[in-house]
Amino acid sequence: MQKMAHFRKKLSTGLVAAAAGIIMCGGMTAMASEITSEAASLDMTTDYPGITVNPGDTLSFSLDFSSDEACDAALSVESIPEGWTGYFGGDGNQVSMVHINSGTEADNAELATFNLTLPDEAEEGTYTVELAADAGSSGSDTLELEITVNQEELGQSSFTAEYPEQQGATGTSFSFDTTLVNNRATEQSYSLSAEAPTGWTVSFTPSSETSQVASVALESGASEGITVDVTPPENVEKGEYTITCTATSASDTLTMELSIEITGTYGVSLSTPTGNLSLDAYANDQRSVTLSITNTGNVDLENLNLTSSAPTDWEVEFSESTIELLEAGATQEITAYITPDADAITGDYLTTLTVSNDETSADAQFRVSVKIRTTWGIVAVAIIVVLVILLGCIFKKFGRR
Structure with a gap:
């Protein structure tokens, strides 16, 4: 009986210890769970x-x-x-x-x-x-x-021009040297396009090619020189124009603006209203000729001066020696007065008239025919007739003897 009681006491003590251990483990697990929860909150x-x-x-x-x-x-x-x-x-x-x-x-x-x-x-x-x-x-x-x-410019591709601004007169074609750079981590295929005013043409030619292209492929970190040719229409007006060029790939849309200033064309013509460049004149007698001066360009002309080159001792004058303003396409008439030398003999002479300013000039050569006046011709004929009559009378009188 004593042994049985001793066994029951030890069993009871063991169960209590086990229960305590389970409770302690549960508490530690709960504490660890709480700490983990706090650390992750x-x-x-x-x-x-x-x-x-x-x-x-x-x-x-x-x-x-x-x-x-x-x-x-x-x-x-x-x-x-x-x-x-x-x-x-x-x-x-x-x-x-x-x-x-x-x-x-x-x-x-x-x-x-x-x-x-x-x-x-x-x-x-x-x-x-x-x-x-x-x-x-x-x-x-x-x-x-x-x-x-990384010291390389990764991720910043570019499309730039060395000289993005140019100027020229009407009729001029323009060429821009540009560079396309692919700084992406992968190869890119760029589609090339341009937005320009109506009537303008734009083309792209890679430096490694001889023909125009619409796209160019570049490996990562590579660059390509591209010539952009711009041709304005023949009748383009004076002014400033912008052409926007774009290189588009799956990763980039690169734009570049090119600026062109059209300075216009300067031109002037000198003639007469009828186009006739010859006239008759007499020694020491002033003759007038109407000149037709036309601005053939698309830019207004200022300070047009009229000058002449004539035979020695001839005189040439103008009703206006300077035209302050001649608008594009306009025509103005001016009178030139030509006086041959008093000792000029009968014959044809050349007189050159010139209109010019700092931008343009034109000249016209006039053939001036110097003649003898008709009254003197009649006198000469009369003298000849009288001489013939006198000679006839003389022959008649002395011929009978």
Whole structure:
């Protein structure tokens, strides 16, 4: 009986110890679960924690948060490369703490940003920036940003012209030397197009080709020289014109503006209303001729001067020696007065009249026929007739003897 009682006592003691152990294990499990829950109650994330940049770049990371309960979290930079600078921002201000609502990242999206600036002398390599958010008893979290510094201009393709502005007169064709650069990580096929005024033509010719193309393929990091030929219509007016060229790929839409200034065409003609460039004149007698001066260009002409080149001792004068303004397409008539030399003998002479300014000029050669006046001719004929009659009388009188 004593042995049986002793056995029951030991069994009871064992059961109590086992129960205590189970209770302690359950408590520790619950405590561990609570600690784990607290550690996971706050999360800080960003969409792109790894990025490739260039020295001197400034970056902005949007920060999203999730929390099991509403809390205020202090933000800090745990580690950052030497010479780099960074700060937290929110609503246009620099911040050090953020209020997080209870909920998921969708409920607390882009609550803050982390702005990071690299020094211009940053060397190539991969760097880590560690951020921290601490809400005390509500939890904490860290976020590592992996920054790869590459001195090549990756991700910034370009389409540029060496001289994007040119000028020329009407009838001029223009040629632009441009460069297309693919700084994407993969090969790109660029479609080339242009938006130009009505009547203008634009073509693209790669430096490695002899014919025009509508597209060009470039490997990652490659570039291509492209000649852009622009031809305005023949009757284009004076003014400034813009041509927008576009290179489009699956990843890029690159635009480039070319500027062309049409200065217009300068032209003038000199003639007579009938087109006749000959006249009769007499020695020392002034003759007038009507000149027709026309602006044949599409730009107004200013300060047109009239000059002459005539035989020695001849005189040439104009009713107006200067035309202050002759509009494009307009015609003005001016009278020229030509006086042959008093000793000029019968014959044909050339007199050149010129109209000119700093932009253009024109001349016309007039054939001036110097003649003897009709009255003197009649006198000469009369004298000859009288002489003939006298000679006839003399022959008649002396012939009978």
